[in-house]
Amino acid sequence: MRIPAYLRFLIPVALALEPGIKAQDAEEFDPFSDRFQSALEEDLFPEEKKPQQYLEPGKVRMLNALAKPSIVTVRQLGRDGEKRGTGSGFVISEDGLIVTNLHVIGEGRSIEVEFVDGSVFPVTEVHAFDRYFDLAILKIDPKTLSLEALKLADSAKLQQGDLIVGFGAPQGLSFSVVAGVLSAIRELDPGFIGEGETPDYPMLQLAMPIEQGNSGGPVLNLDGEVIGVVTLRHRVTENLGFAVPSSDLKALVEKPNPMPMSRWRTIGVLDDRLWKTIMGGDWTQRGGVITARKRGDGFGGRALCLSEKEVPEIPYEAVVRVRLDDESGAAGIAFAANGEEKHYGFYPTGGKIRFTRFDGADVYSWTILEQIETAAYLRNEWNELRVRVEERLITGWINGKKVLEMEEDGLRGGKVGLCKFRDTEAEFRGFDIGRDLGGAELPIKERKRLDSIINSYLDGASAEKTADELSLDATSGRALLEERADELLAMAADLQELKNEVYRESVINHLSLALDHPEREIDLFEVGLQIARIDDPEIDLAYYRSSFSRLVEDGADYLDEHALGGGRRVKAEALRDFLFRENGFHGSRTEYYHHSNSYINHVLDDREGLPITLSVLFVEMARRLDIEGVFGAPLPGKFMVGLEYGSGEAKKTAFIDVYENGELLSRAKAAREVWMLTGAPPAKAAFQPATPQEMAVRMLRNLVGLEINQRETPEAAINYLEMLLAIQPDAAHERFQRALLRLQDEDEDGARQDIDWLLENRPPGLDYGRLEVLRGTLRASE
Template sequence: MRPLLFTALWLALGSGLVLAKPKPKADSAAGTHAHSVEELTVAARPSLVTVTQIGRGGSQEALGTGFIISTDGLIATNLHVIGNARRIKVQLSDGSMHEVTEVHATDPTLDLAIIRIGKKDLTALPLGDSDSIKQGQPVVALGNPQGLEFSVVEGVISALREVEGSNMIQIAIPIEEGNSGGPLLNLKGEVQGVITLKSAVTNNLGFAHSVNDLRLLLEKPNPIPMQRWLTIGRLDDRLWEPLQGASWTQHAGVIQVDGSGEGFGGRSLCLSKENPPATPFEASVTVKLDEESGAAGLSFCADGKDVHYGFYPSAGKLRLTRFNGPDVFSWSILSDAASPAYRSGDWNTLRVRVDENKIQCFVNDTLVTEQQDTGLRGGRVGLCKFRQTKACFKHFQVGEKVSHNQISDQLALQLNAELTDYLAHKGPKDKTMEKLLAEPAASRSLLEQRAKTLEEQAATLRKLGREVHRRNTAEELVKVLQRPADQTELMRAALLVARHDNAELDTDAYLRAVERMANELKKDPEITSGSTSKAAARLAQYLFKENGFHGSRSDAIDDLSNSYLNQVLDDREGIPITLSIVFLELSRQLGLTDVYGVSLPGRFMVAYREQFGGEKVVTYIDVFDGGKFLQPSEAERFIIQTTGQVVSEAQREPATPRAMILRLLYNLTSFAKKPELSLPYLDLILALEPDSPGERLNRAFTRMKTGDSPGAKEDLKRLLETAPAGLDLQRIDALYQSL
């Protein structure tokens, strides 16, 4: 139990993040006076490069600009320019081509990247200080628009404004495709920003990220060797075989496809390498299209070339096609039907059942079509896409019978009756068509009111669905953490916290992803050496040097995504507690029993004990600082310097999974910008700690702020009934009575 008076202070320090904004360093190459645009062009040209993203077949997939920022090969650009899991080439101003050897730093929030090539003695552009930028200041943008080499455009700073949560420099300069990643210079030749996106409002308006954001990446890089970068987001080739082009990638449980396939109509397949199923069989996948004009879904009975069936949404309908060859003349559309069960713009579960004589196709457990077609049998199962479709797939299954969410008719009737009772008091009575046509003006008014009522009911049902999901997740979390000292469920518990806010999160997929990471290391000689210090050092190198995991930078540390473990695994960026959970889970799977978490004030760390000279010696690992190894005295001195607190003996002890999840939840309550956003995390805290008077009182006040007086009274009544020590019960009773 935490003293109530210290609740606010504890919440403020719970994130453990104390970062000073980096001050720009003086660049000796920077000019001290203004130059003409002609002079700047001549001086900057040797530092400008073309960055090319290379596809699987060796062809160019994307092209952008970059600029040299260090003489030993570092180049700044946009993250979207280099893509994911792709080879990258850089062309210097002299025409020479160079392979990128390392992705030195990335930040998906800022869309910034720093890459490295092997060439030395390069000409670097000096970095300025974007805090000194003034509206109306003249600037020059350099780039390679539309793939053309080296263009120069002069303009001015229009404004400094927030765009999608990031502070951007708005420039009155036309930005074209290929300019992304280029430098924005002042008239002294200093970089003020990195050109990053084109305004959707006008062709003569662009944006750039500030150079001080780029400095954050330089000061806290997350280097990833190229051989490791090429595996990020790549499909597991033991499980999947992409065919006929397009870009198939994977982030934990979600497969993504982008770009046109090489087959006719942009067709591309991605077939499972599991043993082909025997007939009869079922296959299913949940798919979401970027645009409803696209087409992507299930492929089955595939020969690995051009022959297969496809069941997929296309232009809002559900289509079943038999593909007997490479072109449209050998294709047979067996069914093309709309279904009220299909949810446009949302995730939809497709399922097929293939028997000897018929094929049944379902969307969201509703039968769409049943065809007596025996043209193809046997073969493999997988995914397909057509045209320029962008799509995401998850929960792929194949077997004699796959699991699905279909409910019995009796249960459906019961649930519908419950929902009807729930909504009965909100809807107006139905009118017959004859009455509507007799009074068309009045009917239109009535129908508009009915539509408004239905929208209110839909919002009410969504809120109810969200509440059902969150309460179910809270129950799961309590169950998972029933044994407070059991480390085996820590990762699952942290993923449940993330799933609390994202009902679509596939926790098992992320657990499997971490298991695959552990399998990469299980036979490593440093891991199996029997030395905890060697194994911990190897694990730190694997995470922070080879895979680019890193602590969140500057203002992004309170971004909720850094507390959601699935996004930490996807983006390889987090806060101390989430990065520690990843380190601890891998340690557990690798059998490193002496590695544990330490809940230090203001900075969660990992520690391990190892036998030396007859005693157990403790070493700390600061996972937020790139896996830095510290002696206990160094770590505790850092805590005193950053928080002013002295580490107690209890804080040196191993933290239980329950304590770590609670700390994660306290972080989330402190990061939430509005009272209503912190309530779900307070609910989870009280699900785990129902007798915590501090959080009970905190939730009562938060409920009052959001207008939930009945909920606030419920919490205050609980406090009056339990009468915990340290509370002024008379004041609580007076507050209760006032509500």
């Protein structure tokens, strides 16, 4: 018996993956046997509803003719116009919208698309993008070209075993077509791609060859409709791939977040006011972390990234934390750099620390002055490098341990920055230059005081009292606690918990200080940063403060161009256009309940957030740009931005729905929106300006609700509750929640304090009869 031609391509997939053909049977496997065909059909085509069994003659040619005019090759261009990477894409509208993967276009680069007929068009706008689904919609100006768009199918109607056809530009070739089968619709196992990188939503599993460059191409059903976008291929076999379902693409089509290329090219790009790159390489910055990818143009793949910070007179120090993905390369601090080939390098490589003087372009002019093997260096971890430059002496530290002290004065002056060699991908954070960056050791008297506090805790003093005392000098307290935790391994867990409490108290203090100003002077972005700090002790505050300030500066330039001399409404609408049309900020389409949407730093990174975080961003920018009349509107179900404009009898109030790309609503339309979301009309107070404190509480309540209601991990909500009650002590519902969490954590004293406060103050909204019964049960156990 001959196996049909349309099934031949499935043989390697069946051998590797299908349960009907077991591994132990491989030696006896006969691809022409009835057993193989029946097993394959049984696995792929369930009895309840078998799809078409084969592709009819000419069907692939018909689909090929249909799709070919709509398929494009997508190219990412370098700064000098060189082609850096390719992928696939397809047209979805006659006016020039093209779908591809977000990873195909990268960040901060120009993009072009090429059709099968060879016509090339620059991308004028990133019409929509979504990191979660790895999707992007590009916009081109087709001019006189008549585009043919592919129709999106309803992927919810797909069935396992459906025959499919994929299109793309593998290996940069202009056009290819391949037939296959939809073998499954499933979520991938965690870690399938990499830690934290594997999608956690259902994907289409494709039994078809997937090659490099297919990413972003369409997968069609036999009606010629797009059912998915090719995104991944299996790491082991090229005959298995995965696609994002078309239903997830439709959300981007319906709610775009357009960004002109002039703005897109700035995402992830190093600010040339702060950094200058030498000898190429691929340097990007995101979230305070600078990443160096690809080999530099220098010998050995050398590339430099020099800071534009002014270098102090000798003596000075430079510090950075670095992490290498491959120890065969090298990356670290460059200093005394002349902006060309000469500089020192202090960096890890091969698990050792090297100090080198570079006097020219190649290895013959390089001198390895010292190579150090030290247990202080941690492979594959973040390591802090610090160098001190004196008139005749160079000193180096790894993670606080001195590993280098050498008389060397061959190079002085110049710039300080980062260096990277070979193919290693390196990450840098916390770069700084200054007189003394090592941190002064604690005075003996202060160390004794902190030791005494910790000893009291170990002898039975309450954690709350200890945390209060240590929070007066939180930095030193945390450092000493770390030291004692190493010494007292038996009590490491308790000390870790105490350290967290000290940190939490420190964050609460900073949040309270941020709110302790006249209302008009409160920096809402700083308030948001302090809330984000509670879960991220490593957050680079200086980087985000600087990034937001630059966004404000760009916004000021935009207003000068588009709203100079305009009134409140004109300026507010210009700010709206700047954020949502020029910079791509948008409401979260799919991951509404993700923590990142509640952290203002991630909103700044991803241009995606919740109504409250987008409102915080908008209101704070308006404050810094001196746009009067802009305020936070605490509408239930959806926070908005309010705008008062006009005067006298012409005075009006409008509302900006920041979650819907800044749509301007009347009060009546805003009320209708709330009614549709909550089923009840909003109270008058919901239209009044929210105070900065109320906006902070709203952000924290979102985080509390996320843990308790969405993730069902109430114990993780305690930090948010502590912060919330610190700035709004009369929040009855949250105080009751904290009492319950304290009981769950066997902290009956803390629970009694909260319940006694509620019974004494009796804020509305609680059942005090049941609360008194609960208090009685605690009294019995006193």
